[in-house]
Every structure is written in structure tokens, then in C-alpha cells.
Amino acid sequence: MTPPRYDAWKLAAPDDETDGGIGEEEGNPCNRFPEPDEDQPRGYLPTRCDGTMVFDDVDCVVFCHVCGE
Numbered sequence: 001m002t003p004p005r006y007d008a009w010k011l012a013a014p015d016d017e018t019d020g021g022i023g024e025e026e027g028n029p030c031n032r033f034p035e036p037d038e039d040q041p042r043g044y045l046p047t048r049c050d051g052t053m054v055f056d057d058v059d060c061v062v063f064c065h066v067c068g069e
């Protein structure tokens with residue numbers, strides 16, 4: 001039998017990556033993870049995008065000039 005505390009610990013694994021701190025406004029750092037790519041080697045660890053959010057006057061949206069999100 002597994003002690004309940006073990007399950008609680010396992011399910012409560014640190015998860016700061018879930019939409020944590022991604023840039024949503026002009027001038028914010030992007031901080032997004034890139035889309036999964038099938039060409040990436042197995043076990044590839046994505047790094048957060050180091051782009052900056054910019055405002056697109058044409059489409060009136062804020063996007064990252066590095067990854068386009």
C-alpha cells in the first residue's frame with residue numbers, strides 16, 4: 001500500500017510552467033515554450049522564448065517577434 005502522503009506529494013509536483021509568467025502585454029518578456037516539434041530529439045528540453053512582446057498596429061494584437069505567439 002502506498003501511504004496517502006506519497007500520492008499527495010506526487011500529484012502536487014511543482015508546476016510553475018503552466019502559463020506561469022508568459023508575456024501578454026507589450027514590452028513583457030515572452031517566456032513561452034516553443035511548440036513541440038517532431039524533429040526534436042527525444043528528451044529535448046525546451047527553453048523559454050527570450051523574445052519580447054510587441055504590438056502589431058495592423059492586427060491590433062500583441063505578439064512575440066521571436067516565436068510569433
Ligand SMILES: [Zn+2]
Nearest residue numbers: 030049064067
Ligand atoms: Zn516568443
